[in-house]
Amino acid sequence: MRHTKHFLFFSLLLLIKQPIVAATELDSAFIERFAKTYLAKYFPSSDDEKVRISIARLDPRIIIKPCKIPLTANIPEKSGARNVNIKISCDESIPWKIYLSAKVEITKAVLIAKNTISQGDKLDESNIELAYIAINKIRGEKLTDKAIVFGAKAKRRIGKGKTISKKSICLICKGDVVTIIASSNTFTIKTQGVALSSGNINEQIKVKNTRSNKVITPRIKAINQVIIHL
Template sequence: MRYTKLFLIFSFLLLIKQTIAVATELDGAFIEHFAKAYLAERFPSTEEERVRISVAHLDPRIVIKPCKIPLTANIPEKNRAINVNIKISCDESIPWKVYLSAKVEITKAVLIATSTISKGDKLDESNIELAYMPINRIRGDKLTDINIVFGAKAKKRIAKGKAISKKSFCLICKGDVVTIIASSDNFSIKTRGVALSSGNINEQIRVKNTRSKKVITPRVKTINQVVINL
């Protein structure tokens, strides 16, 4: 009976030892999953940006040693490049580290031309849409709200698939007949004018008053409408 108890105790202790060993053993699949989770936390998807992460497989010849403390990860280059190298480290008394390559593809929702738009064409749902584009292909400040450009005219030719920028269109273009709203705290009046320059919302443009022939510099309020404060 005594030997039976000793055998059971020995077997139990051996089982515990084996469980701990298994718990601290790491393999390539775990390291790859750990790296992907780290990148997902560092580059989270948002309403405006989508992130796609792919991690290369670890070389099967690399032997991953156990680590009794939590692993750490970082990107030595500290950038937002598409291709990154991730360093996975175990900072025990005898430390070790491995490197994995990964691809982080970030796309952002921007307005693009769904067909070639000629100079002077109006922008609407027939030729523009919101689409996700790789951020490395986006240059400058691109637009995300179709309401801002709806009904505006193209200032130049916009190729199919190109992102729409403020330089691509004008709410009021040179030569357009516009309504001038002159307002104060007590009253407002409307009159006609001709745009002598082009502009977008809240931008100042030169307008010639059709009645008085004077040139004023009101701000663009909306399509074919400008406002000046008296």
């Protein structure tokens, strides 16, 4: 009777372990999902950037062995490129590994021209919008905040679909009449001036005070407004 109980006990243990062994059986679909999940964490999306991941299908002739421990993944060569290789490994006593290739497309939200903007045109909802552009096609610093550029003028012609940069616009342009705000801890004085150079928010430009004819270098505060701290 005692031996019978031991036999039943060990038989029960074997039955309990069977599903765990079966759960470690792997196929190409599982490996591909595992690789995509890893890449999604390696290249996370955000409000400013979107990531699209495409995993190449495994060669159906590859035999995938079971693995009784969690799989690991890594990119052997660190890369921000569009094409990457992922290594999937099983680090058991008899280890194995599989390599998969994937395409990673990262796009960034930047301001572009809805239609052709002529030199001198003001930027607003009618002619600019946010669009996601592949980062490998973006050159230099591009603007992403509509609030910063609304009311600014195009310094040169901007073609339809082209990105908006600081070099292509000016919040205050040379020749504009501006309000000069001279500010201290105790008082604020306002007067008029003429911009002698062009610039954008928080940039310093040359301005001629129309009352004193003195040239000063205040910072741009807003459209047609500059400020100098006394």
